[in-house]
Amino acid sequence: MDYKTIMVGLALDRPNDACLRVAGDIAERFEARIIGVAASDLRPPMYFASGAFAQKLFEEETAAIERQLSELESEFRASVERRATAVEWRASRTLPVPYVLQQARAADILVVGARSEALVDPNAAPDPSDLVMQAGRPLIVVPPKTEWLDLRSVLIAWKDVREARRAVFDALPILAAATEVTVAEVAEQDDRRADARSHVADVAAWLRGHGIVANTLVPEKAGGVTDQLEKIAANIGAGAVIAGAYGHSRLREWVLSGVTRHLATESRRCAFLSR
The missing domain is CATH 3.40.50.620 (HUPs)
Structure with missing residues (x-):
């Protein structure tokens, strides 16, 4: 048994270098493809504004999320495209955890960055604590300074x-x-x-x-x-x-x-x- 499809969940609020390196390492070891996933939703204050001001906030926040997701896609592809047999990108303007849980059906294993419980933003990245309990797939949690998946x-x-x-x-x-x-x-x-x-x-x-x-x-x-x-x-x-x-x-x-x-x-x- 080998891993044939690796899914890596990316964060909008912190660097993704470590989990991209580990996802690429696994893909090389097992000659697997990689699916990159990312999502973010509007922050709660949006729902309490009204009128033209609310519309302006909505448009600005939406544009910022779309820009960040586009930048993440470029970062993802540049990091792993030479290490995987195939590369695919999936992104949406929604909450990260439900989105990654839905996409997990397409993967053998999930790779995500570690997140301190005190600093989790549910709109910016999937929380590994939520994913591991609900995904139905194994999860590799990657600390931020990891250079590679060290299997010595x-x-x-x-x-x-x-x-x-x-x-x-x-x-x-x-x-x-x-x-x-x-x-x-x-x-x-x-x-x-x-x-x-x-x-x-x-x-x-x-x-x-x-x-x-x-x-x-x-x-x-x-x-x-x-x-x-x-x-x-x-x-x-x-x-x-x-x-x-x-x-x-x-x-x-x-x-x-x-x-x-x-x-x-x-x-x-x-x-x-x-x-």
Whole structure:
């Protein structure tokens, strides 16, 4: 199994260089095509103005959005056209998250830039926290200073739940391309460490069946899952972390677990998330 269509979601309010580099890198590795997507809608104040003033604001904001989308298309094509087997652009004047979710049907995997939760503008770019819970496709979240998809060392952040099983299966092409793979589980209680060792051994054996050799690791101390995974990733020099996206619905809003939230918004490494 390979990725044949990569979709990259672009932001209007910050640089896109990092996620374009990673999307191009994946396209080269798997001889895939790339679809670029971007969207933006009018800001809420537009809906409260009236008369000629409202019309003037509407026209100016619409023209600005169309200009930004056109500039993004040029940036996208210049960055990836020589790295992909084919290139396609999709854009609309609408909210980014619903638009990207609709377009995701055409892709094997989505690539988006990381966004700090405190600075998300829902009109300017898709929020990875929303996409990972709803897209039905794996998501690669790219920190802003990333130069390439570094697969020399890849960490699987294992938890014995459906989401992790889904993520590892979806990431098989990435894992097969990696030089070194480590499966790690952090036991949340000391008496669970034996179970954790059994879990990661099973995952490593399953990966061997797919021609992938993986190391296994269970820290000596339990608890502090996010911090321990970050230390493990640093120790093994991981360029990417594979993880299931864990969350639950509360008051009709998606609430992410601490580990998923960290990987989607704060990690310095590319995060491969699936649900």
